[in-house]
Amino acid sequence: MALTPDELVAISDLDKAIINDVSEVPDWVLPAEVRGSSAPINGIPYPQHTIDVFGGLLAGTWSLKFKNPLQRVVCNLEIFHGENAPVSTPPDLSALQMTVTGFDKAVIFCPAKTATDTAPDNYFGLTVSGVTPVYRLGGRRRFLEQSGLVVIPLTVILLSTQPLTSQEASRTLSVSLKRKNESQMTIAPIISGMVHSNPLPSARDIAQAS
Numbered sequence: 001m002a003l004t005p006d007e008l009v010a011i012s013d014l015d016k017a018i019i020n021d022v023s024e025v026p027d028w029v030l031p032a033e034v035r036g037s038s039a040p041i042n043g044i045p046y047p048q049h050t051i052d053v054f055g056g057l058l059a060g061t062w063s064l065k066f067k068n069p070l071q072r073v074v075c076n077l078e079i080f081h082g083e084n085a086p087v088s089t090p091p092d093l094s095a096l097q098m099t100v101t102g103f104d105k106a107v108i109f110c111p112a113k114t115a116t117d118t119a120p121d122n123y124f125g126l127t128v129s130g131v132t133p134v135y136r137l138g139g140r141r142r143f144l145e146q147s148g149l150v151v152i153p154l155t156v157i158l159l160s161t162q163p164l165t166s167q168e169a170s171r172t173l174s175v176s177l178k179r180k181n182e183s184q185m186t187i188a189p190i191i192s193g194m195v196h197s198n199p200l201p202s203a204r205d206i207a208q209a210s
Helices: 203-208
Strands: 050-055 060-066 071-081 096-101 105-110 127-129 134-137 150-160 171-179 190-199
Touching: 050 060, 050 071, 060 071, 060 190, 071 171, 150 171, 150 203, 171 190
Parallel strands: 096 127, 105 134
Antiparallel strands: 050 190, 060 171, 071 150, 071 190, 096 171, 105 150
16 A cells, blocks of 8 residues: 555654764664574574674784674684795794684684595694684685795684673673784784674584584
C-alpha cells in the first residue's frame, strides 16, 4: 500500500548517525542475536567487524578497546626479509617478538612441506608473549619474489573468550610485532599485513585453539 503524505518523513528530519568509536568499540546487540541462545550464529551480520592495516616498516601494532571483549581477531601478516637479510642462512623469525594482551587463546598456522608433516613446536623461531599459542598445519605458504628475497607469511587467530568482570567497563585487546632488539639493524625485516576482528568466537574457533 502506498504511503500517504502525512506518513512521509523528510530525510533531513531523521537522526544523524554518528561514528564515535574512536575510544572504544561499542557492543551493539542485534535483533538476530539472542544472548544465551544455542542457535548457530553463522547468519548473524557483524556491524562491529573491523579491518585495519598492520605495520608498514619495522614494527606493527594493533589495539582497540571493546565493550564486548568476546572477540576473534585474525592477523594476516607478511614478514619481508629484504636486502639486509642474513647472507647464506635461511631467514627466520627468531629476531622478532609478538606481544598480545587481552587474549587467552591463539593459533598460529604453519604450512606443511610434505604430506607426512606434523605441526611444529614454533613458527620459524618466533617468540610469542602474553598467550601460549597452539601450532597447527595450514595457512599460506612462504614464497620467493623474483628477486629471490624471501617473504614469510604469518597467519594468527587470537581469541578473547572471557567476558567482562564486574570491575570492567571495557577491555583493551592488542597485538604488536617488532624486533626484540630494536637497536640492531642486522636483521630488520619489513612487517606488514591486515588485522580483522569480529565478535563472538565460535565453538569451532575455540576448538582450534585448544
